[in-house]
Amino acid sequence: MTTARIRLIAALPLLGALAATAASPALGAVREFTLTAAASTWEISPGQKVVAWTYNQTLPGPELRVSAGDVVRVTLVNQLPEATTIHWHGVPVPNGMDGVPGVTAPAVARGARFTYEFPAPAPGTYWYHPHLSSAAQIGRGLYGLLVVEPPASAPKEWDREVSLVVGELASMPGAMGGGMGMGGGMGMGGGLPSPSMMMGTLLINGKTGPYIPDIRVRKGERVLFRMVNTGNMVHPMHLHGMSWTVTATDGFPLPSPYRKDTLPLNAGERYDGVVDADNPGTWMLHCHNLQHVGDGPAGATGLSMMVIVEP
Ligand SMILES: [Cu+2]
Structure with missing residues (x-):
């Protein structure tokens, strides 16, 4: 997660839309990230460079790590030559944060930005990807992991x-x-x-x-x-x-x-x-x-x- 801008700020009142979901048992920290989608050169093997579409110039995109109960706030900055979105795969987000243009969230135009905000779900492994021209945009490299970590009090099941x-x-x-x-x-x-x-x-x-x-x-x-x-x-x-x-x-x-x-x-x-x-x-x-x-x-x-x- 070297390139993600992460800022932990004091707990803020949840938006009405967030408070209405069942997945926020307590007010947590607000975890802020910025994902900049842009074309960049990526080396898939020594000397084998490709022009990929990346988040924060890395492929996969940054691994976002949060804790259950946190508020996740991710600003997508679109520097691609076309519109895009982010869909939070497996996460029960509020409807307007689902990243599906024409159904839920709007497409984020070239040069525009959009901030997604949702309560972190139960601990587990999730991922994120565009939901516009999905096969092409994911196939160019736009995807990453979202990990919700178990609480510190949970039994340690791995080293x-x-x-x-x-x-x-x-x-x-x-x-x-x-x-x-x-x-x-x-x-x-x-x-x-x-x-x-x-x-x-x-x-x-x-x-x-x-x-x-x-x-x-x-x-x-x-x-x-x-x-x-x-x-x-x-x-x-x-x-x-x-x-x-x-x-x-x-x-x-x-x-x-x-x-x-x-x-x-x-x-x-x-x-x-x-x-x-x-x-x-x-x-x-x-x-x-x-x-x-x-x-x-x-x-x-x-x-x-x-x-x-x-x-
Ligand atoms: Cu295979």
């Missing part, structure tokens, strides 16, 4: 958190540095087209394999994975050597958590899964739709990364 934001960067004019392709061993020299040539470039946390930063944990840690699929395909994410205990789906805690080593992330879905890091070593974490990964000489491409458990 460390990691976020996996899966994205499908559409192929588009304006790619720099040799185009979008990162297909590794499949695409060059007249063979089968690479995954990226077929479907744009698949990203985790804004990078594509083998250049997605490793997750490093220590043996014995319990690691919460917050996973979201911002794209349009299903990505069955598979962890080698260990498994997730799925504790929440779409921000809703599960009464009976269950174990998975292959967790299908449907379009728009979120999962919270806790890994007991009890198996030292370097382990692959990848999409098991194997058309979404390739075996390149420098390591697996596409939706593939490493989880390293240090002894």
